[in-house]
Amino acid sequence: MNRSHDASPPQAKISLLFNANKAYDRQIIAGIGEYFYSSKCGWDIYIEEDFSVHHFNYNILSSRGIIADFDDVEMAQQLSQIDVPVVGVGGSYHHRQDYPSVPYVATDNEALVACALNHLIEKGLERFAFYGLPAAANKHWAQERRAAFLRQTGARGYPGEIFEGMVTDSQTWESAQRNLADWLTSLPSQTGIVAVTDSRARHILQTCEYLGIAVPESLCVIGIDNEELTRYLSRISLSSVVQGTQKMGYSAAKLLDGLLAGRAVPDAPVVIAPEGVIARQSTDYRSVIDTMVIRSLSFIRKNACRGITVEHVLESVGTSRSNLDKRFTLETGMTIHKAIQTEKLARAKELLETTSLPVAEISRLCGYNTPQYFCAIFQQNLAVSPVKYRSNRVSLVR
Template identity: 50%
Template sequence: MFKAKHSISLLFNANKVYDRQVIEGIGHYLQSSKVDWDVYLEEDFLARIDNINDWVGDGIIADFDAPSIQQAVEHIDLPIIGVGGSYENLDDYPKVPYVATDNVAVVKCAYEHLKHKGLERFAFYGFPPDDNHRWATEREKAIIKLCKEDGYECAVYRGHPTRPETWQYSMNRLSDWLQSLPNPVGVISVTDARARHLLQACDHTGKMVPDQISIVGIDDDDIARNLSRISLSSVTQGGFDMGYQAAKLLHRRLENPNLKNKIVTVPPVGVAQRQSTDFKALKDPHVIQAMHFIRQNACKGIKVDQVLDYVGISRSNLESRFHEERGHSIHNEIHNEKLAKACNMLTTSEQQTSEIALMCGYPSLQYMYAVFRKHFDQTPKEYREQHFEQSEN
């Protein structure tokens, strides 16, 4: 009968993108190192956390951002690896080997991204402080410190916990805060889920993203990103590497139980840049309005006349303003927006080129082929293959 050398328990919530990345990294270590582990991943381990001694096995890798998990395992006499956020105060780290996402580096990554866009006003949307969101408090402290070092102030709003019964009230208060911010401003959200709140509030209040408010989240969560009309720029944390490092630490601890506790800090991968931070320092309010409308509707097949109707001024007036601010015509702006969307979909999705042509507002696949031939001297298929090869190298 098969019997693995070690039975390992993973205490993570696989519904969260961050936890899934950590689990994936653990799996990669298992495959690459050929360790002889039988891995146990409880689907709803919190329901039985009080009886954890009955099923933990020979070692544990656990999410220590959750105080209930940390408290449940801290008295278990087994090799335990904690995974969670970094802390400014060393005394806040648990007394076990620990792999941390570098909260300061994560926030700095988002902050530098916004600064490089030319923004000089900043804000932070976080969480109300509690034990379950200690990492959020660390990120809030980090952005305040970074802004202060550069001579900037940072407006902070912690908002409310997300609950159905208080949702409308919470969104109204968030909208009030957004309305109080100066334009333009860069807002760092503590998570992608909270960033989506910002996008919804901007939509309801008429705040234009990214022309008035540029938003960057943290997690690069596909679900949160795709639930909004405006695609969200987001910091990709090093969750995969964290999982790999955690498995590596556990492997060493199982081989040598007397190893000293160690803290491994993992930096973020970088910012996945999308529409929510596609900020250009525009000054003309009519051009800002037009750009907002074009970003929202270019792929719906709009024409210049519809942009003019939205802005409410004459064609010659708006065209003149566009050439002054953007260096090209309104028609070219619509064209460029559609082309950028097509290029992005070709390189980041597996959808058929015919579907991409339709979603980007081209009248036919043949028309999109003609556009790519003119701009890149390639077919869409050739463009996709070339960029796929570049990403592999």
């Protein structure tokens, strides 16, 4: 007996135009994938093999729909000339007329800067600066974040200083860092710096280390992106604002699916709020006035996991134990020995939470003589073993 089967609906070829050398783009693609997987929509997704866009080839031009990075000005202009349904993804704009004329999903630049500033204000800071990108970089989102910083510091009555520096590459790197060094040394102590991206924030951390500027005791630094790839490329771990990039990708895919199905889609841009701040060492600020204590804290922060003792701290600042102990306890409420131990345990917790390294290796990296001693100290201070701590954190994430 012949059985009739309903023909499967034709697959709609969808092109994703992103340059996934950036964490931002990769996370947006992940959000698109989440929608594709959960909705079971009939898409045949096309993306370049190296996850980048070199030119508009036949596969792109013959697509049923496109989701694209509209922060790429040239790409946005090219897409305005083709007759294919397009959803744009990019930064938000303060003025509605600046948005493109396609369905659009945006990261909320105003809220990203507000998150960063609020975090610094909660730390007790009252002076702020912004390290951005020059207009020559042609990054509209960077200029929007700069303007948001000036609006928000002005509205709150705080002084806000701007430095945009240079566009950096292998040819301009040294000049750019010299200019950045001049700016950083001109800032008053206890200034909070909002960097336009994590990459620019890392420039600050590197230059502060070269100059001997204590972070966060003298300058606090926060970035935007929570770029996991580069978080370990500085000795001081970077606090950062987490964008809602995966939600942006999901929303963009949902918009395109609606367009292709003939459903009404919003005329207004869909603006996605940030997820919050991941606080790390670069904003672990405590108000300390005594310059000798500031230097001691900076030395401890950089060297605690190298097995230093109180004597090493005393040598670094050139004073006696009785003198520094008294000043240190007065300013921080803890002894020098306790500060070293606290720093080592903080690093151990971070490694337990963010890596799969064996406990014995974490013990070594954090400067403990033996894994047994590390486990005993960890249990004594946190009332839980390192293994249990890790499993508890994994359970919370899930």
